[in-house]
Amino acid sequence: MKLIIDSQSNPMFLEDPSEQAYDQRAGLCNAGEGDLVVTTNPFDPEYLAYWEGLGFTLPHLINAGPYEPGKCLSDLIAAKQSVQSAIAELIKDPSQVSLEVFTVFPPEKQLVDILGVSPYFNAEFGEIYGHKLNFKKLCKKIGIPGLPFVELTSDTTWGDLEAALGGLSHIPTLPGFLAKGVYGTGGIAHGAMKRLHAPQDLDSLPDGEFYVEPLIEIDQEVSTHWEITDSGLVVPIGFFNQIAENTSYKGVSYPYVPLNGSEKSLETNTNILTSELAALGGLGQMCCDVIESPDGQLFWSDLNVRKGAVYYIWSAVSKLPFLSGAPFAFMHKHMNGTKLGMSFSEVQKTLGSLLEPSSSGFVLITNPGIIQWGGIDLTAVVPNGDVAHANNIFAQACKKLNLKV
16 A cells, blocks of 8 residues: 655755745655545545546545645644544555655655555665765766766865866866855756856855756757565666756656667666665655766766655646557646646646547546646646647647647
């Protein structure tokens, strides 16, 4: 039995109710009949009817809200005996339950003890390899390609960066450097990264640990996903073309379209990396960002010791009863700009027949909690099709919703 508590527990998001609404993202995509999903707010009944209409089964659903500023879903559960009792009543045998979360922060560690269930994550492993410098050092140790870097200290000068990272003839670089926070989260938009073009840029970095890499030309970004089971088995999920804006995740397309003949290197190095992570005690779903330069070089960038956003989409699309195991292509993006307060029924009316599964392509809506906040997760699915066709369906949906693609 899966117990899914997809808390948005990163401290930078605790005061934002729209971010906390993301706790509805995993529940229905990753679970089904016999599983248990806890969210802050209840799912929209119209959405549940839509989901069942696609042929999916529903898990047991519990809500722990309402939202309280400064608290994530895990905090709400820890504070409410009534919610804990409702969970315990449905669990029956804790030894048969696997707790899946999004990110692992103190509130999630606390839940393991409060609920008496087994975590589908290794918190200690996550603390070590969720630190991006530790991951980069691991890659260097086992021969996984990565960009050169400088650990930033109070004594680091612009000259130090130029000496270590400037004039790299074997890498297609751009002027300047990229400073990255060791725990990431949100790219440039959230202050976790900053482009450096002059010495004074070093002084404007926010507090925290940073390292610096060269800025390079990027041909495409690839997201590689896998799962490590309780027995240490690595289960590949797949490769996806990643769409990013300002170094922040925006969406993905599938199937992965390799460039420059780099797919063999991608597969080989992913196998080496995942085997090493399994041997080190990794557990649960993980993903890694890989950047490809125009000359075909691959550089392993960030390890996410958690589910990646595309895992939710892949999980839902690959299980769609309509597809019956047929190959498919999809284009997925998180979009902003829909009407605030919009209901799912309004989305249904607006998209109309595009939401009806069809051999010519259709649109899947996931993550319903964010719709009222002006966001929507759209996925255009094409059975036996290609990404170009999926992109066309996606554009049609955006036009109907008055969204800029």
